[in-house]
Amino acid sequence: MLEAVYDQDMATFFSDSWVDRHVNEYILINMSRPVTITTDQILEAAREVFLERGFGASTAEIAQRAGVSEGSLFNRFATKEELFLAAIGVPAEPPWFATVERLSGQGDLKANLVDLYVEIIEHFRLILPRITMHWASRLPQPSELKRIDELPPVKIQRKLTEFFAREIELGRLRPCDPRLAAAAYLGGIHHLAMVEMMGRQDPIPARRFAEEMVNLLWRGYSPAADR
Secondary structure, three states, X not given: OHHHXXXXXXXXXXXXHHHHHHHHHHHHHHHHOOOOOXXXXXXXXXXXXXXXXXXXXXXXXXXXXXXXXXXXXXHHOOOHHHHHHHHHOOOOOOOHHXXXXXXXXXXXXXXXXHHHHHHHHHHHHHHHHHHHHHHHHOOOOOHHHOOHHHOHHHHHHHHHHHHHHXXXXXXXXXXXXXXXXXXXXXXXXXXXXXXXXXXXXXXXXXXXXXXXXXXXXXXXXXXXXXX
């Protein structure tokens, strides 16, 4: 008898109506919880919209793309200009600077030049549209970029010049002006990124481009015994 009552109670406990009621409660509770959108997610959405539409893009469109209210944008960024600069800005130090330090004076130099070239190509493909968009907006430069020696192109040229100077000092490259070696190395990257950004050339695989360019440059870079 007790066993029958127990079975009946358990059947009632796990009845369809009980399950439906509690599942619905669970859904309602979780739907009512606010979805946390990070600042990085907002910046990514803003970056996409600005690159598509320029500085004239509306904050309402950015908020919709990010999945937040327009008010939420201004809780984190005081003005549209501040949001634009945060989204479009480039890193103060490119990530491939660390690769330069790691490869300097180490391993096979020609292979290093190819690997580094690939990293720089991908970096330029990422930041060149942002730099162009920033210039087009005519907004003031951030304070840290008002010094000529802190401009990204200047820092990049300086870093690669130091790299080539070190390799020349070690006898791994033939003697030459390291500034010119760095300029020649960067020239192809600048051209590729600019032409691609203008939509006038199908993207070339970064490694294939790097290998071909380094092969051409190596005739001038390498010590005479290795030519």
